[in-house]
Amino acid sequence: MASKTRILREKYLRRLPTAFCPGCGNGQILRAFIEAIDELGIDKNKIVAVSGIGCWAWIFGPYLRTDTLHTTHGRAIAFATGVALSRPDLHVVVFTGDGDGAGIGGNHLIHAARRGVNMLVILVNNGIYAMTGGQSAPTTPKGLKTKTHPMGFPERPFDIANLVFSAGADYVARWTTYHIVQLKNSIKEAMSMKGFRFIEVVSQCPTHFGRAVGITEPWAMMQKFKEMAEKGEIKVGVFTR
Amino acid sequence: MDIFKPGPYFMMGDEAAALGAILAGCRFYAGYPITPASEIMEFMARYMPKVGGVFIQMEDEIASIAAAIGASWAGVKAMTATSGPGFSLMQENIGYAFMTETPVVIIDVQRAGPSTGQATMPAQGDVMQVRFGTHGDYEGIALAPNSPQEMLDLTIKAFNISEMLRTPVIVLSDAEVGHMREGVIVPEKVDVIERKRPKTPPEETTPFWTEEEDLVPPMPIFGDGYELLVTGSTHKGDGTRDVRNPESHEKLVKRLHEKIHRNKDKFLEWEEAYTDDAKVLVISYGISSRPSKGAVLKARERGLKVGFFRPKVLWPSPEKRLLELSESVEKVILVELSLRGYLMETQRIFGIDRVIHLGYARPEVPLSSEILEEIRRVC
Amino acid sequence: MRLKFYGGDYLTVRIIENLCKGCEICVNVCPKNVFDAKAKINEYGYVIPQPTREDACIKCRLCEMYCPDFAVEVD
Numbered sequence: 001m002a003s004k005t006r007i008l009r010e011k012y013l014r015r016l017p018t019a020f021c022p023g024c025g026n027g028q029i030l031r032a033f034i035e036a037i038d039e040l041g042i043d044k045n046k047i048v049a050v051s052g053i054g055c056w057a058w059i060f061g062p063y064l065r066t067d068t069l070h071t072t073h074g075r076a077i078a079f080a081t082g083v084a085l086s087r088p089d090l091h092v093v094v095f096t097g098d099g100d101g102a103g104i105g106g107n108h109l110i111h112a113a114r115r116g117v118n119m120l121v122i123l124v125n126n127g128i129y130a131m132t133g134g135q136s137a138p139t140t141p142k143g144l145k146t147k148t149h150p151m152g153f154p155e156r157p158f159d160i161a162n163l164v165f166s167a168g169a170d171y172v173a174r175w176t177t178y179h180i181v182q183l184k185n186s187i188k189e190a191m192s193m194k195g196f197r198f199i200e201v202v203s204q205c206p207t208h209f210g211r212a213v214g215i216t217e218p219w220a221m222m223q224k225f226k227e228m229a230e231k232g233e234i235k236v237g238v239f240t241r
Numbered sequence: 242m243d244i245f246k247p248g249p250y251f252m253m254g255d256e257a258a259a260l261g262a263i264l265a266g267c268r269f270y271a272g273y274p275i276t277p278a279s280e281i282m283e284f285m286a287r288y289m290p291k292v293g294g295v296f297i298q299m300e301d302e303i304a305s306i307a308a309a310i311g312a313s314w315a316g317v318k319a320m321t322a323t324s325g326p327g328f329s330l331m332q333e334n335i336g337y338a339f340m341t342e343t344p345v346v347i348i349d350v351q352r353a354g355p356s357t358g359q360a361t362m363p364a365q366g367d368v369m370q371v372r373f374g375t376h377g378d379y380e381g382i383a384l385a386p387n388s389p390q391e392m393l394d395l396t397i398k399a400f401n402i403s404e405m406l407r408t409p410v411i412v413l414s415d416a417e418v419g420h421m422r423e424g425v426i427v428p429e430k431v432d433v434i435e436r437k438r439p440k441t442p443p444e445e446t447t448p449f450w451t452e453e454e455d456l457v458p459p460m461p462i463f464g465d466g467y468e469l470l471v472t473g474s475t476h477k478g479d480g481t482r483d484v485r486n487p488e489s490h491e492k493l494v495k496r497l498h499e500k501i502h503r504n505k506d507k508f509l510e511w512e513e514a515y516t517d518d519a520k521v522l523v524i525s526y527g528i529s530s531r532p533s534k535g536a537v538l539k540a541r542e543r544g545l546k547v548g549f550f551r552p553k554v555l556w557p558s559p560e561k562r563l564l565e566l567s568e569s570v571e572k573v574i575l576v577e578l579s580l581r582g583y584l585m586e587t588q589r590i591f592g593i594d595r596v597i598h599l600g601y602a603r604p605e606v607p608l609s610s611e612i613l614e615e616i617r618r619v620c
Numbered sequence: 621m622r623l624k625f626y627g628g629d630y631l632t633v634r635i636i637e638n639l640c641k642g643c644e645i646c647v648n649v650c651p652k653n654v655f656d657a658k659a660k661i662n663e664y665g666y667v668i669p670q671p672t673r674e675d676a677c678i679k680c681r682l683c684e685m686y687c688p689d690f691a692v693e694v695d
Contacts, residue, residue, distance in 0.1 A: 003634075003693035005684050015481075016639055017689055022666065023643030027688025035685075045466040050311070062470055062481045067463040069314060070472035070482070071307065072337050078304035082311025082319065083463060085295045086269055090315070090464050111300040180685055206643075219648035 008034050012044060013063050020055065023218025025177040025203030029124060030059045032180050033093075036187035047091045048083050052076040052105065054097040055131045055205075056124035074104030077112045077121065084119045091191065092119040098139040099129045102160045106138070113167035113196050120190050120197040123160060126205035134208035146212050161200045165239045170195030172239040176202040176225035179236060186238065202234055245427065252425045254389040254418045255280035255322075258348055259288070261396035262320055264431045267346070268294035269319035271308035273301055273327060276360040277416040278350040281322040302327035306334040306347065313343045314471060316462035318400060322348035324416075325367055326357065329374070335409050336375030337473045339497065342407035342449065342458065344436055346399045349411055350419040351527075353604035362604035363417035363528050366579040371411050372556055378494055380501045383411045383556045385526040389423045395553065401434040402508050406500060407457055413555060415578070417528040417606055436460045443467045449493070450478025456500040505557045512551040515541055516566060519548025521619050523612070524563075524587060525576040526552050529601075532609035533576045539613050545620045555583065563590045572619050574599060576612055625693075632695040633671040633683070639691035642666040646683035646692050652676040655683070 009016070012034050020026045037047065047066040051057035053073040061068045067090075071079045076094050084092040101109050101123045112119070128146060129135040135148040139157045146153060161174040171190050175183040183201060190197040204210070204221035215221045228234045245264070252260070259281045262270075270285040272278075282298070289296035295312070299305045302323050309319035323331065328349045338345050351367045353359035367374075371383040382402060386395040396412055403410040439446045439459035443466060451458040458478075461467035470480030475490045483489040514537065516522065525533035530551045537549040548570070552559050567590055575587045576599040588596050599615055601607055624637040633654060635646075640662060647655040647669050654677050659670035671677070677694070684694045 003684065003695050004681070005687070005690050005693045009690045013690065017641070017691075020688065022641035023645060024688055027690070028686060031685065031688070031690065045468075046464060048315075048463045061472065065468050067467070067469045068471065069311065069463075069469075070474065071310075072333050072473060075303060075307045075334065078299065078307035079311035081297065081299070081304070082269065082271060082308035082313075083315045084311075085297060085308075086312040086315040086317040086319075087464060107300055108304055111304075218643045219645050222645070 008038060011038070012065055014065055015062050018063060019058055021207045023204065023206045024055070025126065025201070025205070026056055026059050026124065028177045028180055029056070029122065029183070029201055029203065030064070032184040033122070033187055034064075036184050036191060040188055040191055042091060042191065046089065047093060049093050049095065050076045050080040050083065051095040052100040053131070054100045056095050056097045059095050059124070074100050075108065076100070077105060077108040080119050081112060081117050084117055088118065094119055094121045096121060096123050098123065098125040098127065098160065099137045102158050102163070103138045109164065110167040113164045113169040113198065116168065116170060116196045118194050118196070120199070122187070123198065123200045124203050125160065125200055126203050126209050128205060128209045128212065130205045130208040134212060144212050161198070161235075161239060164198045169198045171197040173198070174200040174202070174234070174236050176222070176229060176234060176236060177204060178222045178226045179229070182236070247427050247429045250425050250427060251422055252389055253280060253420060253422050254386070254392040254414065255350065255420065256284045257389040257425045258322070258392040258396045258412065258414065259284035260427070261393035262346065262400065263288060263292055264393075264427070265318070265397040265400035266433050267318045267320050267400060268292065269309060269312035269317045270294070270321065271297050271299050271305040271312070271319070272321050273299055273305050273323065275302075275324045275327050277352060277419045278322045278324050278348065280419070281348060281350070302330040303334060306331040306345070309345050310334060310338050310343050313345050314463055318344070318404070320346040320348065322350065324350050324352045324360075325354040328367060328370065332375040336377060336379050338409040339375070339379050340473050341471050342460070342497070343409065344403040344407055345409045346396070346403055347409060347411045348396070349413055351413060351415040359604055361416055363415040363578060363606065364604045365415060365527055365529065365577045365582050367413065368555060368579060368582045369585075371413060378498065380498050381411060381556050382408065382501065382554070383413045384553060385413045385555050386418060387527050387530045387551070388418065389421060389425050391553070392418065393425055393427070397431060398508070401432070404436045405434045405457070405507070406504055407436060407460055408501065413527065415528050439467070447478035449476055449480055450496075455504055456496055501557060508554060509557070509559050510553040511559050511562065512553065514549040516548040516550065518546055519570055520546040521572045521574065521616060522548045522550055522566060522570040523574045523576060523616065524550045524583070526555060526583070527577075529576045529578055529607055532607050533612050535609035536612035536616060539609070540616045540620075545616060547616050547620065558586050560590060567591050571595065572597060574612070574615055574619060576607060577601070578604060578607070631671065631674050633674045633677050634693045635668060635671060636691045636693065637662045637668065638664070639689045640666060640668040641689055642668045643688065644669060645686050645688070649682045649686050651680060651682070652678055
């Protein structure tokens with residue numbers, strides 16, 4: 001039996017290796033996504049992947065062989081709304097980040113959730129603006145020393161999944177890259193329904209978040225996610241009303 | 242569907258523009274309320290569903306233009322409408338539409354600015370913003386209707402230009418033309434241009450490069466199996482981002498500019514009167530062109546050698562024709578509701594010392610008697 | 621691109637040399653300690669692991685799934 005990796009890589013990807021740092025969670029999220037759509041048997045030509053500006057914006061492009069739309073910072077959900085409403089026959093998937101989605105794009109996120117636009121939003125939360133070098137983000141933990149808050153981040157972070165849940169989204173879940181199997185199943189569940197679906201993935205950034213917090217080994221950070229999820233410090237799972 | 246039957250109607254400028262869009266094939270509208278453009282949105286809210294289109298009121302203007310661009314890539318002709326403050330917000334995404342070669346139409350019903358200004362008063366201060374509002378070397382196309390009839394006709398033309406050239410086109414109206422009601426004739430037949438579709442299979446198609454004469458590449462849409470790579474980053478012909486190679490950027494941006502200029506003779510349009518023997522030329526557009534033309538006609542009755550020139554396409558400017566006129570004309574009177582507007586362009590073509598600027602900061606329709614007085618003073 | 625397999629194409633656990641970035645997630649997640657970290661330097665300069673104890677592999681495929689670079693193949 002041929003390796004699953006080889007089958008998936010040949011069917012869905014091009015132009016590897018990816019541009020991500022070693023150990024970045026983005027590659028794992030791409031994996032979970034591809035496994036999910038493959039197991040569901042969705043035609044990749046009927047998927048439109050939309051993103052904004054950030055490291056996760058390259059989760060799909062130029063690697064994933066679907067239609068892709070790489071847009072401006074924070075506005076991916078607005079662009080995707082135009083696609084989703086004009087073509088109800090296509091699966092619209094938006095990749096966004098904690099800064100792009102909950103910072104500059106926060107307004108578009110909560111309105112799309114409120115409206116119930118038919119799309120799946122996967123928000124990659126690494127707690128920092130990594131692409132631009134490690135500045136504070138709306139989900140940076142209080143007290144963390146970042147490039148723009150060398151004395152320690154003084155603000156409270158967002159609980160994004162909760163925010164989107166309160167805005168009325170049809171499906172809300174949070175996982176971490178440690179919970180990759182649950183993430184894949186969650187994506188499958190989300191892709192099999194309609195409405196505004198949202199999955200927040202807490203992901204490791206060993207380069208910038210790792211430096212700020214003092215854990216630069218990718219596996220060590222994933223272990224930390226596991227511990228925090230077990231203790232309830234990161235609430236994982238599907239949110240139900 | 243009475244409103245779409247050919248014939249005469251009594252309509253508001255804003256509504257005529259929205260009707261023109263629907264006649265041109267627009268089936269997606271995303272907008273945000275703003276005086277004096279809200280009526281465009283309200284017309285679309287009533288009629289988009291009736292023609293099988295999609296209407297959505299978005300949370301802000303940035304989202305509105307973004308949704309229109311997304312819909313355009315999904316294969317649907319799309320537009321949005323706003324005024325000065327919203328137009329300022331949309332600049333980043335207008336640049337995105339230019340860079341990704343997305344056909345989209347934006348109507349800017351100008352009002353007195355800067356900032357909140359006077360929402361219900363007409364102005365023409367956004368003229369330069371169409372050219373330089375977004376960052377980088379961008380080339381804008383703008384049309385300037387001066388009546389509800391032209392709101393309908395030029396919006397149809399805007400869609401045709403944007404589909405033909407795969408670029409954003411702006412219709413620069415103003416609070417007066419937008420809100421006035423006049424006779425509008427819905428034509429029997431509307432000529433509609435559709436975007437260029439790919440003729441080759443995915444492996445051989447480059448949606449962002451072409452060697453063809455008109456420099457417009459074919460445009461696949463989502464769901465066609467072309468594995469599109471649409472991005473605002475600098476990109477190669479197949480859409481792959483290329484952010485390290487200076488040559489790649491030069492190649493792309495030069496083609497985008499050349500694309501507009503090589504094709505401009507296909508769509509440049511203006512109105513001129515009495516220019517054969519004119520010594521003084523009155524240039525105006527939009528609402529200020531109406532009293533200007535009246536003043537020119539009265540001046541001619543008195544025997545003054547004055548001509549009238551009204552660009553209907555403001556950008557790219559009708560530079561070739563104006564340069565021809567600059568040989569025979571001695572002085573130019575530029576009439577507009579702005580302290581800057583078309584001034585620099587006119588000065589560039591005719592010379593700073595030959596242009597008299599009736600640039601009003603007062604946001605109301607100028608009186609033709611004032612313009613006539615100026616013409617008489619100059620002659 | 622032409623893929624280069626560590627240890628040859630016939631092993632049932634393979635690391636693709638020119639895709640691996642040496643993040644060592646596979647080394648850490650494997651329950652049977654199949655991999656040795658920092659075994660070799662690839663053409664890009666990454667210090668990558670090797671599946672030294674390939675016969676201890678129980679085909680749980682955690683390494684395959686957790687690899688962010690699609691660089692581990694398990695038959």
